[in-house]
Amino acid sequence: MAGLELLSDQGYRLDGRKAPELRKVQARMSVFAQADGSAYLEQGNTKALAVVYGPHETRGSRSKSLHDRAVINCQYSMATFSTAERKRRPHGDRKSSEMSLHLKQTFEAAVLTQLYPRSQIDIYVKILQADGGNYSACVNAATLALVDAGIPMRDYVCACTAGFVEETPLADLCHVEESGGGTSLSLALLPRSGNIALLQMDARLHQDHLDTLIEAAMTACKGLSKVLDSVVRQHLKEVSVLTRD
Amino acid sequence: MPFDTKRIRGPEESQSPLLFLSPAKVPESSSREGVRGNGDVRPVFARCGLISQAKGSAYLEAGNTKIICSVYGPKEIERKDETDMKTGRLVCDFRLAPFSCLKRGAWIQGSEERDLSAALLESLQPGVCLHKYPRSQIEVNVMVLENDGSILAHAVTCASMALADGGIEMYDVVLGCALRQNGESCLVDPSYTEECGNWQAGYGENQGCVTLALLPNLNQVSGLTAEGDMREDTLTDAVRTCMDGCNKLYPVYQQALIRAVKKKAPPPEK
Amino acid sequence: MAAVHLSEAEKVYIIHGVRDDLRLDGRGCEDYRHMEIETDVVSNTDGSAKISLGHTDVLVGIKAEIGKPKPLVPNEGYLEFFVDCSANATPEFEGRGGEDLGVELSNTLYKVFNNRLSVDLRSLCISPGEHCWVLYVDVLLLQCDGNLFDAMSIAIKAALFNTRISKVQLSENEEGGKEIELSDDPYDCMRLDVENVPCIVTLCKIGHRHVVDATLQEKACSVASVLISVTHRGTVTCVRKMGKGSLDPESIFEMTEAGKRVGKSLHAPLMRLLQEEESLGQKRQKVGFLG
Amino acid sequence: MAAEMRLPAVHKFISLPTTSQSQDDKQLVVPGEVITSDTGFMRGHGTYMDEDRLTASVAGEVERVNKLICVKPLKTRFNGEVGDVIVGRVTEVQQKRWKVESNSRLDSVLLLSSVNLPGGELRRRSAEDELAMRDYLQEGDLISAEVQSIFSDGALSLHTRSLKYGKLGQGVLVQVSPSLVKRQKTHFHNLLCGASIILGNNGYVWLYPTPDQQDEEAGGYFTSLEPVSLSDREVISRLRNCLLALSAHKVLLYDTSVLYCYESSLSHQIKDILKPEVMEEIVLETRQRLIEHEC
Amino acid sequence: MKLCVPGERLCSTEDCIPGTGTYLRHGCIFASLAGYVLRKNEGEELPVISVVRETEAQLLPDVGAIVTCKVTSINPRFAKVHILYVGSTPLKDRFRGTIRREDVRATEKDKVETYKSFRPGDIVLAKVISLGDVQSNYLLTTAENELGVVVAHSEAGAQMVPISWNEMQCPRTHSKEFRKVARVQPEYLQA
Numbered sequence A: 001m002a003g004l005e006l007l008s009d010q011g012y013r014l015d016g017r018k019a020p021e022l023r024k025v026q027a028r029m030s031v032f033a034q035a036d037g038s039a040y041l042e043q044g045n046t047k048a049l050a051v052v053y054g055p056h057e058t059r060g061s062r063s064k065s066l067h068d069r070a071v072i073n074c075q076y077s078m079a080t081f082s083t084a085e086r087k088r089r090p091h092g093d094r095k096s097s098e099m100s101l102h103l104k105q106t107f108e109a110a111v112l113t114q115l116y117p118r119s120q121i122d123i124y125v126k127i128l129q130a131d132g133g134n135y136s137a138c139v140n141a142a143t144l145a146l147v148d149a150g151i152p153m154r155d156y157v158c159a160c161t162a163g164f165v166e167e168t169p170l171a172d173l174c175h176v177e178e179s180g181g182g183t184s185l186s187l188a189l190l191p192r193s194g195n196i197a198l199l200q201m202d203a204r205l206h207q208d209h210l211d212t213l214i215e216a217a218m219t220a221c222k223g224l225s226k227v228l229d230s231v232v233r234q235h236l237k238e239v240s241v242l243t244r245d
Numbered sequence B: 001m002p003f004d005t006k007r008i009r010g011p012e013e014s015q016s017p018l019l020f021l022s023p024a025k026v027p028e029s030s031s032r033e034g035v036r037g038n039g040d041v042r043p044v045f046a047r048c049g050l051i052s053q054a055k056g057s058a059y060l061e062a063g064n065t066k067i068i069c070s071v072y073g074p075k076e077i078e079r080k081d082e083t084d085m086k087t088g089r090l091v092c093d094f095r096l097a098p099f100s101c102l103k104r105g106a107w108i109q110g111s112e113e114r115d116l117s118a119a120l121l122e123s124l125q126p127g128v129c130l131h132k133y134p135r136s137q138i139e140v141n142v143m144v145l146e147n148d149g150s151i152l153a154h155a156v157t158c159a160s161m162a163l164a165d166g167g168i169e170m171y172d173v174v175l176g177c178a179l180r181q182n183g184e185s186c187l188v189d190p191s192y193t194e195e196c197g198n199w200q201a202g203y204g205e206n207q208g209c210v211t212l213a214l215l216p217n218l219n220q221v222s223g224l225t226a227e228g229d230m231r232e233d234t235l236t237d238a239v240r241t242c243m244d245g246c247n248k249l250y251p252v253y254q255q256a257l258i259r260a261v262k263k264k265a266p267p268p269e270k
Numbered sequence C: 001m002a003a004v005h006l007s008e009a010e011k012v013y014i015i016h017g018v019r020d021d022l023r024l025d026g027r028g029c030e031d032y033r034h035m036e037i038e039t040d041v042v043s044n045t046d047g048s049a050k051i052s053l054g055h056t057d058v059l060v061g062i063k064a065e066i067g068k069p070k071p072l073v074p075n076e077g078y079l080e081f082f083v084d085c086s087a088n089a090t091p092e093f094e095g096r097g098g099e100d101l102g103v104e105l106s107n108t109l110y111k112v113f114n115n116r117l118s119v120d121l122r123s124l125c126i127s128p129g130e131h132c133w134v135l136y137v138d139v140l141l142l143q144c145d146g147n148l149f150d151a152m153s154i155a156i157k158a159a160l161f162n163t164r165i166s167k168v169q170l171s172e173n174e175e176g177g178k179e180i181e182l183s184d185d186p187y188d189c190m191r192l193d194v195e196n197v198p199c200i201v202t203l204c205k206i207g208h209r210h211v212v213d214a215t216l217q218e219k220a221c222s223v224a225s226v227l228i229s230v231t232h233r234g235t236v237t238c239v240r241k242m243g244k245g246s247l248d249p250e251s252i253f254e255m256t257e258a259g260k261r262v263g264k265s266l267h268a269p270l271m272r273l274l275q276e277e278e279s280l281g282q283k284r285q286k287v288g289f290l291g
Numbered sequence D: 001m002a003a004e005m006r007l008p009a010v011h012k013f014i015s016l017p018t019t020s021q022s023q024d025d026k027q028l029v030v031p032g033e034v035i036t037s038d039t040g041f042m043r044g045h046g047t048y049m050d051e052d053r054l055t056a057s058v059a060g061e062v063e064r065v066n067k068l069i070c071v072k073p074l075k076t077r078f079n080g081e082v083g084d085v086i087v088g089r090v091t092e093v094q095q096k097r098w099k100v101e102s103n104s105r106l107d108s109v110l111l112l113s114s115v116n117l118p119g120g121e122l123r124r125r126s127a128e129d130e131l132a133m134r135d136y137l138q139e140g141d142l143i144s145a146e147v148q149s150i151f152s153d154g155a156l157s158l159h160t161r162s163l164k165y166g167k168l169g170q171g172v173l174v175q176v177s178p179s180l181v182k183r184q185k186t187h188f189h190n191l192l193c194g195a196s197i198i199l200g201n202n203g204y205v206w207l208y209p210t211p212d213q214q215d216e217e218a219g220g221y222f223t224s225l226e227p228v229s230l231s232d233r234e235v236i237s238r239l240r241n242c243l244l245a246l247s248a249h250k251v252l253l254y255d256t257s258v259l260y261c262y263e264s265s266l267s268h269q270i271k272d273i274l275k276p277e278v279m280e281e282i283v284l285e286t287r288q289r290l291i292e293h294e295c
Numbered sequence E: 001m002k003l004c005v006p007g008e009r010l011c012s013t014e015d016c017i018p019g020t021g022t023y024l025r026h027g028c029i030f031a032s033l034a035g036y037v038l039r040k041n042e043g044e045e046l047p048v049i050s051v052v053r054e055t056e057a058q059l060l061p062d063v064g065a066i067v068t069c070k071v072t073s074i075n076p077r078f079a080k081v082h083i084l085y086v087g088s089t090p091l092k093d094r095f096r097g098t099i100r101r102e103d104v105r106a107t108e109k110d111k112v113e114t115y116k117s118f119r120p121g122d123i124v125l126a127k128v129i130s131l132g133d134v135q136s137n138y139l140l141t142t143a144e145n146e147l148g149v150v151v152a153h154s155e156a157g158a159q160m161v162p163i164s165w166n167e168m169q170c171p172r173t174h175s176k177e178f179r180k181v182a183r184v185q186p187e188y189l190q191a
Helices: A094-110 A134-148 A209-240 B111-127 B151-165 B192-196 B232-264 C008-019 C099-113 C148-162 C216-220 C249-283 D020-024 D127-131 D230-248 D255-264 D270-274 D276-294
Strands: A025-029 A037-043 A046-057 A071-078 A119-129 A158-165 A168-171 A184-190 A195-202 B044-048 B056-062 B065-076 B089-096 B136-146 B175-182 B185-188 B207-215 B220-230 C035-039 C047-053 C056-067 C078-085 C125-127 C131-143 C164-166 C168-172 C178-182 C189-191 C199-206 C209-212 C224-230 C236-243 D034-036 D047-050 D053-056 D060-065 D068-073 D085-094 D097-101 D108-115 D142-150 D156-160 D172-175 D188-190 D195-199 D204-209 E009-012 E022-025 E028-031 E035-040 E048-052 E066-074 E078-086 E089-100 E123-130 E138-141 E148-151 E161-164 E167-169 E176-178
Touching: A025 A134, A025 A209, A037 A134, A046 A134, A071 A094, A071 A134, A094 A119, A094 A134, A094 A184, A094 A195, A119 A134, A119 C131, A134 A158, A134 A184, A134 A209, A158 A209, A168 A209, A184 A209, B044 B151, B044 B232, B056 B151, B065 B151, B065 E089, B089 B111, B089 B151, B111 B136, B111 B151, B111 B207, B111 B220, B111 C099, B111 C236, B136 B151, B151 B175, B151 B207, B151 B232, B175 B192, B175 B220, B175 B232, B185 B232, B207 B232, B220 B232, B220 C249, B232 C236, B232 C249, C008 C199, C008 C209, C008 C216, C008 D172, C008 D230, C035 C148, C035 C249, C047 C148, C056 C148, C078 C099, C099 C131, C099 C148, C099 C236, C125 C168, C131 C148, C148 C199, C148 C249, C199 C216, C199 C249, C209 C249, C224 C249, C236 C249, D034 D068, D047 D068, D085 D108, D085 D156, D085 D195, D085 D204, D108 D142, D172 D230, D195 D230, D195 D255, D204 D230, D230 D255, D230 D270, D230 D276, D255 D276, D270 D276, E009 E048, E022 E048, E066 E089, E089 E123
Parallel strands: A071 A119, B089 B136, C078 C131, D108 D156, E089 E138
Antiparallel strands: A025 A037, A037 A046, A046 A119, A158 A168, A158 A184, A184 A195, B044 B056, B056 B065, B065 B136, B175 B185, B175 B207, B207 B220, B220 C236, C035 C047, C047 C056, C056 C131, C125 C131, C164 C189, C168 C178, C199 C209, C199 C224, C224 C236, D034 D053, D047 D053, D060 D068, D085 D097, D085 D142, D097 D108, D142 D156, D172 D204, D188 D195, D195 D204, E009 E028, E022 E028, E035 E048, E066 E078, E066 E123, E078 E089, E123 E138, E123 E148, E161 E167, E167 E176
8 A cells, every 4th residue: 555645745635635624424313213222324435323222121141230330232243245345244253342342431431321220221333334433433323322312421422533644643534544554543532521431542653643643533523523413403403393292 | 383294185175076977867858767656755664762862763764865863852941931931842953964965064063954953843843732841842853864855854754753752742743745846747755866956057947846844634734945936836736746745654654653652562451 | 033022912903903904004914014225325335225114124235256156057156145133123133143043034045046047147157167256145134123034035136236247358368367357447337137036925824814014013923924935927936934833735825826926016116116216327315324 | 915115215304383482492402511500400310410510411302390400302211200100011920020111221020919919809919829920910911000119220110009000901002202201190091083092101002992881990810802893993003003103203192192193194094194204294284283272 | 452643533522531642623632642542431421532652641740740859959048959750750851949948848837947858969759839930940849748858868878767747867876857757658658
C-alpha cells in the first residue's frame, strides 16, 4: 500500500475529505418491532445494526446475575458478506469476542446499571458492511438502540477512530486508511462530561504525538455526538408529537 | 512446524480412483434386468434383540444395505425444560460407518448425517407414546454398516423395530420406503447406483428421489422428503407407490418381532 | 424457531379461527402478510436483497468467487448456502444458539436448489475442470416471526436476479498456464436467468385445515407442516414434512396441490416487482433500513 | 389467494394541525442533558443527580408534578406500582409460587397464598395444594392480576384475590409499549362493538368475547373451550389490528380511542388494516375525532 | 396364546376394557407393545385385555409407586437418593429422588432431623408423591410405617438389626444408631 498516498499535499484524503472531517452519518431508531430497542447507523460505507433486549431476568444459570446491578451482555458479529473477502463464520473468532468485550466495558461505564439489580441487558450488534471504524459504528448504533429502549444512561457514548499520517491526525478512518499500516486509535467518549469510556490503540506512535491524536479523536467524538443528538431529537419530535393526552 | 521425516507423505493433492470409474449406467429403459420388477422391494432380513446391553436393538438387511440400531432409555434428562415435564423426549443419532460407502467417510458427524438424524426423529416421533415417559429421554442410535441405497427408509423401519423390541410403548410400527423417479418410470427401494446414477447430470423432466415413513395400521404418513424436479401429479403417484412399498414390508416386521418375543420368554401361564 | 408459549385456550381459539377461514389478523387461510422487497441493499456484494414479511426480516447477500468445480461435475459452477441466525432475531440465538436451526435451514436450501433446472450452473463454468464461479449465498435472519422458509426463498430469488458477475476472459500466459482477467468495465457483467428459481411455500396443518404463511403463534398450534418448493412452471423441486405429528395421506395430497397453486402464483408478481425496480434504475430512492 | 408485494416506501411522519398551545410547553430532553440545577426539586424516574445538577438519563418528555421532576421515555419496560392491573403469562411453576412474565425488568411472582383456590373459600394452603399447583395454573397460561407489593430488587408480587382477576380463557393478546396505556380508574371494559378488553398497565392488552351471563367472572380456573361465534371473532380481529395501528403510530390507548379507531376502520377489510397507508388514514381519522371530542 | 405387534387392532371397546400395553382410539383398542395378549376377567362383566411382555412392565417411577433407593447425600433440609428398583423391577438407568424433611415421617413433622433418619449408603423403601418440576427431581416420602430404612451399616461396618421404629443396633459393637426404620412386611421376611 506504500504507493497509495493517504494524504495529498493539498491536505485531501483519498475520499476527498479534509483531515478532521467525518464521514456522512445517517441513522434511524426503532427499526424492529420485536426488540426492546433497535437502531441502524451508516457511517460512510460502514453499516451497523444494533438491537437491545432487556432489562430482563437473567436466563440460563443464575450464577451470572449480580445482586446489586444489571449484567451487560454484548455480542459483536459481522455478516459473512460484510467484508470484501467473504468471512467463513459471523462470530466466535478471537477478534469478535475481543470486540464484544470492548463493547461490554464501554457500556458498563455509561449505563446506570445499579437501577436494575439481578437483571440482564443484551446488546447485539451486527456489521452489515465493513469499511473501517467498525468499533465506532457499533458503539454509536448501540447508543441509539439503548436510548430507543428507554434504558437510563449517564450520557451518549460516541466513538471515533483517529490516525496519524505525515504529522497530521486524521479523523474517522476508512478501511484503506486503517489497514494502511499507520497507527489507528479508537476512543469512546461521554461528550458532556468529557470522560473517556474506552481508549484503544495499536501500532507504534511517538510519545509526544499521542496528545495531539487523542485531542483530534475527542473533537471528532464531540462532532459525532452532535449528529447523534440531532437524530435522537428528530426521532423524539417525530414520535412524541403523536402522543398527547 | 518441524518436518516429519519418518512418514512418507503422499502427493498434496490426490484424487480418489473412483473418479476415473466410468459412471455405472442407470438402466436406460429403467427396468431392472429381470432381477426384480420396478415396484418390488429388495428381500429384507431382520433380527431383533441382538445387543445385550441395549434396551432394544434390531439389525436389518435389505439387499446389500445393512443397518443396525440400538435403543437406550427411558433415561433421566440433565437439562430439562418445561415441555419435558409432560412428555418424554426422543433423541436420534444417525451415523454412517466410515467404511459404509465407496468413499471413506469421517468419524465426526457431518451436516448431511445431522440432516438424516433430524429426518429420522421426525419420522419416529408420531409413532411413540411419549406422554407415558414424562421427564425422561429415549435414545435411538442408528449405524449404517453398508450403504447400498435408501438408507433413511430402512433406518426408519429398523429403528421402530428396535423401539418395539425395547418395550417402548408405540401407537403403531413405522415403516419406511424410498423411490427413485426416472422420467416416467419409478424404481422402488433403489440401490446406491440407481439412487444417484446419472441423475446429477440428467437434465430430463421428472428426475428425483422420494422417501416416505408410514404408520400402516393408522394409515398416517409420519415422514416425507422428496428431492429433484418432478411434476405434482408424478409426486402424488410416487407417494402412493411408496405407501404400497411400506405395506409390503409389514409381514417381515411382524414376523421378526414375534420371533424375538417368543425367544425372550415363554407365554405367561393363564 | 424462537419459542412462543401459548395457553390451551388461545390455541383452541386459533384452531377454531382457522376452521372459519378467519385467522387472528383477519387473513384467509391462503393469504400472505404484507410483503416489502428491495434489492441492492448492501453495496460490497455482487447481489443482495432484503424482504420484510410481516415482522420477519431476512437479508440475503451473494458473493461470487472463483473456485474449483466439483470433481464429479467438472463443467459446472455451484452454489453454497449459509444461514446466519443472528442474535438480533431473539436472544436465544446468541453464541451457538442459532447454529442448529441455521444448519437445518441451509440443508433444506441445498435440497431445494439441488436440481439441474433452477440456476443454469453450466453458465457459471469458466474453464471445465479448473476454474468456475462459486456463488456464496449468505442468508442473514434479522427478525423472526414465523415462515422463515418462504421469506428466505423469495429473498434469494430477488438477490439472484440482482446478481452481477463481471465477464471473464481466459488468456494463455507464458508457461501455458491459464490467466484469468476480469473485464474492467463495471457494467459489462453477466446476469443470471432466475426464471426457473423455485419459491418455497410452507403449509401448516392447524386442526383439519392447512394455512399458508403461519406466524410463530399459529405455528405453535400446528402439529405438522409441509414445505414444498415450486417453480413458475408448477414443477416441484423439494417436499419435506416437518413437525412432531403425522398427517393422513389425503391431507398431504391436498397440501401439495394447494402448495403448487400458491407457489406458482407467487412468481408472477415477484418478477413484475423486480422488473419494475430494475426499470427505475438510478432514480429509485434507496430505502434499506432508513425507510 | 393474495400475495401482494411492494417496494418499501419511506414513511414520512404525519404532521398534524396540532393546537399551538400544547406544542411549546413540552420540554424534550436527551440523556445527559441538564434539566435544572437548583436543588429544590425531587428526583423522579428517568433522571439522576450529577453534582447537584438534575440531569436526564433517558430521552423523552419532562413531566413536572409540583416538586417532582421525572422524564417519561417512549418505549420502556413496565415499572409496576402497587394497584396496577396487569396481564401476565405463567413461565414457571415452582415450590409454592408461579413465575409470571409481565414485560417488566424481572419476572413477577404470584404466590400460592395470594390466589383464590377453586371453591373460593379461604383455607390454609395444604400440602396437596402445593403438589397440585400445576392443575390450577401451568406454563403458558395467561392471567389477569393486580400488583400487591414490590420486592426489594424491583420484582413485582401479584395477587388474584378478586373475582375479576384469574386465569384468562379464549381470546387474543396484543403487546404494546406500557407508556401507551393510559392510567384509568378501570382497565376492564365491555366495548359497545361486541367484545371486551383488558388494558394491562404493563402493555399486555387482552381481547376476549364478552361473557354473556355477567356472573361468570374470570375468577375461577375453568376456561370454556367451545368455539367462539364468527361475528365475535371478526370484531376481535378488527380490534386487534386497530390496536396494532394505534400503537404503530404511538397513539395513547384507552377505551374511547380504541372505539373511535374501530369505527373508522369499518370501511376497510380486516386484513387490509395492517397496510401502512390504511393504518395512517385510520389513525388520522381517529385523532381528528379525539381532538373534537376533547374541546 | 395370541401374540401381537404395536398398532394391531385387538378388539372394540364394547367387548373388553383396555389394560396395560394397550391404548384406545376411535372406539377400538389397539396394542401399544409387542407381546402376549392376555384377557383376564376381574368380576365386572367385561374382561380386561392387556399386552404382556416378559420383562418389566414398569419402566419409570410414577406417582404412588413404591421404590427402593440408596441414600447418596443428606443435608438438614432433605436427603438425596438414587432410585434403584420400582416395585420389583430393577432400573437400568440412574433416577435421582429427593426426600424432604417434612416427608420423612407422619408424626411431629417439624421435629425431624434428617441425619437421625437416614445416612448415606442406607437402602430405603419410599413412595413417589410427585414428579417434581424443572429444577427438582422426583419427590419421595417415607411417612408410613412400612416405609423407611431397610438395610443400614453401622460405623463398625456390620449390617445393623432394627430394634424399634427409630433405632437400629450393630450386632458387633452393640452401639445403637437412630434411623427411620421400616416395619418390614411379613411376606418380605423370607427365612
